[in-house]
Amino acid sequence: MPQEIYSLPILRRLEAEAIHILREVAAEFERPVLMYSIGKDSSVLMRLAQKAFHPGPIPFPVLHVDTDFKFPVMIAFRDRICASLGVELRVARNEAALAAGTNPWDRGTVKCCGALKTQGLLGALKAGDYDAVIGGARREEERSRAKERIYSFRDAHGQWDPKNQRPELWNLYNGRVHAGESIRVFPLSNWTELDVWRYIAQESIEVVPLYFAEERMVVFRNGQYLPLGERTRLMPGEHGEPRSVRFRSLGCYPCTGAVLSSARTVPDIIAELEESRYSERVTRVIDHDQDGSMEQKKREGYF
């Protein structure tokens, strides 16, 4: 008999946990949807969903909230990946706010994000009447997320009440909701940023090239390198400059800071992270706007 090993490496453990969660959602909810943000966490989620339902297809649609300020390569990537996996892609936009010309420069990042992202999302969730919404958030990402359940209950307005969460024991999830209420599901809760990249390496998962260092035109503002997008407005005295940068997390280009880096491959990124002492959301302008801002937004329904 061949020598057999019964100890599962950490990445495989995390994978098994996430697959279990995805299958529970598919089995217990009527209208689940997977939030697809095009980022690395979403890319990992998609692979996990493929694995969970193999040899069958992914049994729910994916939803992308398009703020119209995404990097154009992200949109192209999204369409290509969804087509190749054969999943149904639904795109949500807050058309009213976009028609009103909402942008971060005139309205401020908090209001812009509230309108295009949070309202865009809530509108789409309401329209789709989804009872389970799967997201890629991880607990170690941000302080207020450390208390998040794997199944996070939302009331009929999509709001989160951190003081009144359902206890979650073992891996017995309570997905029961009344009409209009929903559960946000986070299969990657126990993953760290490094786990995500190691998994991407192990599984050869394709990610948006923005994660890799490249010479890009950026502007230095408030201690961050912001990419120059087609509509970026420069302030008096500012000018664009070429720098070797990459993005650690991908949002809208006006609000996503880049970090100086020379990591051009996934192994480079892993090596860089092992060195790094900055948590990734440091490059999201939005979190710094006010003390406790992420928690505030989560209460209101942000992911």
Added chain:
Amino acid sequence: MSRGRDAAPESLAREPDLLRFTTAGSVDDGKSTLIGRLLHDAGAIHEDQLESLRASAAKGTGALDLALVTDGLRAEREQGITIDVAYRYFSTPRRRFIIADTPGHVQYTRNMATGASTADLAVILIDAQLGIQTQSKRHAFIVSLLAVPRIVVAVNKMDLVGYEQSVYDQIRDEYGAFAARLGFADVTFIPISALAGDNVVTQSANMTWFTGLPLMTHLESVYVAGDANLIDFRFPVQRVVRPNRDFRGYAGQVVSGVVRPGDQIVVLPAGRRARISRIVTYDGDVEYAYAPQAVTLCLDENVDVSRGDVIAHTNNVPNVERSIEAMLVWMADLPLEEGRIYLVKHATRAVRATCSQIVYRVNPDTLHRESASLLGLNEIGRVRFTLFQPLAVDEYRKNRATGSFIVIDEASNATAGAGMIIERKSAPEIGPGVGAPVSRNVTPHSGSVLRTDRARLLRQRPFTVWLTGLPGSGKSTLAQALERRLIDTGHPCYVLDGDNLRHGLNRDLGFTPESRRENVRRVAETARLMNDAGLIVVTALISPYEEDRAMARQIIGEEDFFETYLAANVQACELRDPKGHYAKARRGEISDFTGVNAPYQTPETPALVIDTGTDSLDSSVEQLFAAVSARASSG
């Protein structure tokens, strides 16, 4: 077929493993400070988080408050207490750690139970100045209830007692004796100062009298790999995977044990047997799968398997139970009540269940048992549930995955309780209204005469016509009429009428949901025996609950259960009121009367529906007879 890549020997090469632990302590014992210190000294606090800590420090005393690292939420920061479970992640070159940080406040026993449910180890803090508090005992008790295999008792704030060994020794002796009563296998005591860092990551120069390991070193080296249950194979089915005609598999997680193609398995609770033919994963078939891998199993035979079933080896099975006894932590504002119906979620199945008895409540401070008829928020007790459908369970101490369940309040959907199944020590009493459980040590014998032999002799296909409908919908009348027609056409048959049976077989039963369930169970078992004997059976029972009918379906067998819904509405039935019962119920003289003050759940997928409210009796009998006689003569 390839070996799974996880099995490749190179994965042995110093792969760090994972330790999940939880922390417990009374408010101000220094738990947050300790966790902050562990994270800080392990380099797990990111620079930007440190910056915001420094900013907070500048607003306050000026010193870096490590407790703030884990006090995530605004509400808590304002109140200055931790109010909910938070998860923290850090790693050292030797191990990955997940901390479930749970509050010490008296109201939040439930959070401790939550944190302990997934922990390999618990760190219990005791303030050296205050000594052992009732809270400290409560914490150890909850940790032992959830069967966390080992604890570390960190005697904190040693700096405030002059690093005095006698203080530590006294706490160790007293608490050690208490912990021994709770049956922990592994208890380690460490004197620390979370604030100053003594014995947290590095050996303390202030307590040279202590010869043990610092906390971090202990956490890094304590052996946990042996905890995994690799003996008892259990596989709760999550989903049936059926993408096309050629593939049928069962997706789930191996929650314990190891499985291989060729293994003889049984699907519970039904008891159908087959062999594993393939173990399918996205990365290819594998030669074996073990806990906690998520895979898809294929069987060599097309047996009936659905979500919620548990697959196990034929020679090592969980107990199939219709009633369970458990230690329960209650977590809802609304107390647990005897006689109330709840939803019990166990592995991948949720069943309705009646809380049949609160055996006792435990005083967590003295460990004394008290009698109780309610279990309030944060109370712990031993309870019994009568299940509307059987579950395949293990004792929690032997198997966390198949020995645990949560209780859901159906009205609010709240997760109201957490249960740990215990083996009953004495034979359960069988009283009126309590479902008789399956005895574990009785094996059914099968003789050489087969059911098909008897059916051939009687020249018919035996099955059960299960009539369900409101009182007055015509069940008894139709049953008698159908029996007449069947006998006249040469079909041996028998009517089981609910009202009649209540004079004999079921005379000990009332009309509570529990009694109704037991009534249904007995009639279903009787019907099954009669079907076995070759008879066609017609039952006339209100059988108002979908779950009860599902149970009957299960007992009698899908193939032989011919559910017929007599769809007369309440108005029509009340108008007829052949026995005058509706009138009495309306006057309040009968309680629990279906249609008036007890619910009737309409069947979801009946084999036949007859509208006895509008159709004439003759027409109804005709429809019923046509369907039944066709079936009786088939195959």
